Amino acid sequence: MQAAISATLDKWGGLDVLINNAGFLGVTPLAATETKKFDLMHALNTRAPLITMRSCFEALKLSKGTVLNLCPPLNLDPGWLGAFVPYTTTKYGMTLLSMGFQEEVKKTGIAVKTLWPATLIATAAVGMVAGEQGLAMSRKPTIMADAAHALIKQRDRFAEKVSWLDEEVLGLLGETDFTKYANVPANAAHIQRDFYIGKF
Numbered sequence: 001m002q003a004a005i006s007a008t009l010d011k012w013g014g015l016d017v018l019i020n021n022a023g024f025l026g027v028t029p030l031a032a033t034e035t036k037k038f039d040l041m042h043a044l045n046t047r048a049p050l051i052t053m054r055s056c057f058e059a060l061k062l063s064k065g066t067v068l069n070l071c072p073p074l075n076l077d078p079g080w081l082g083a084f085v086p087y088t089t090t091k092y093g094m095t096l097l098s099m100g101f102q103e104e105v106k107k108t109g110i111a112v113k114t115l116w117p118a119t120l121i122a123t124a125a126v127g128m129v130a131g132e133q134g135l136a137m138s139r140k141p142t143i144m145a146d147a148a149h150a151l152i153k154q155r156d157r158f159a160e161k162v163s164w165l166d167e168e169v170l171g172l173l174g175e176t177d178f179t180k181y182a183n184v185p186a187n188a189a190h191i192q193r194d195f196y197i198g199k200f
Contacts (some may be wrong), residue, residue, distance in 0.1 A: 001017045001048065005055050006022045015059035017152055020049040020069045020094070025125040026087040033086040045071075045090035046097065053101055057110075064109030065084075066152050070144075071095045072116040072196040073163040080196055088196075099162050115148055118167040120192045122183040137192040144180040146170060165197070 009015060025045040026037055049069055049109035060067065071094035081088060095114055102112035120126050120138040127135050150173055151158055157172065158164060167178065182188035 001051055002055060005052070009059055011087055014063050015056055016063050016065045018052055018056045018060060018065070018067045019148070020052055020067070020193045022048065023070065023091070025129060027084045027129055028086065029083070030085050038086045038090075041090045042093075043086055045087075046093035049094050050097055053097070053112075058104070061105070061108045062108050065111075066155055067098070067101070067110065067112040068148055069094055069098045069112070069114045070116065071098065071114050072153060073114070073165070075196045077196075077199055079199065102162050110196060111159070112156065112161045113151050115144065115151060115156070115169070116163070116165055116196070117144055117194050118197055119194050121194070127169060133190065136187055138183045139178070139181040139191055140183050143170070143178065 005015075022044055026033065026041050026042045028037070053067055056065075056067075059065070071091050074092060074095055098191060099114050099115045102110075105112065117139070120130065120134055121141055121144060122135050122138040123141060126138055130137075147164070147169040150169050154173075158169065160195050170178070178191075179185070179188040182191060
């Protein structure tokens with residue numbers, strides 16, 4: 001990661017946006033989670049964003065840039081905590097890092113935001129966990145791309161808080177019909193809400 005960041009700065013002379021999107025999805029309860037698997041989740045979901053934010057800090061300060069981390073809003077519903085707490089702690093760790101880093105850098109002009117889908121998104125990870133049925137009840141990744149673009153390009157409009165859902169962002173831009181994002185158009189009325197959104 002350090003080498004990639006250095007190469008980016010050398011090639012482009014600066015950095016405007018840092019997006020932490022890589023992650024590891026693990027939906028096992030604590031009693032069934034191997035230490036090696038938890039270490040991988042922690043390394044990708046929590047440790048890596050800390051390293052990239054720290055390593056990009058000076059460049060982002062110069063550009064008054066934006067950090068966008070893909071992690072959920074904090075939801076302490078006991079059901080979600082009990083379902084797969086090892087994964088949850090690593091993703092919430094990323095959220096807490098984001099909230100704390102925003103407070104740390106608020107006088108520098110850097111904006112730190114988090115983004116999470118309100119529904120399942122048709123990704124390889126969802127396909128692995130939920131299969132074809134899950135993909136059929138998902139939205140296209142385009143909705144996340146559109147929301148991410150808005151958070152970065154119109155960040156003053158979203159200055160009120162750190163954590164956002166894709167639907168919230170696009171709703172503030174006037175979007176009311178999300179059916180165009182359905183991965184399977186015929187299932188647009190039956191999209192599955194994502195992890196951590198609402199009650200378990």
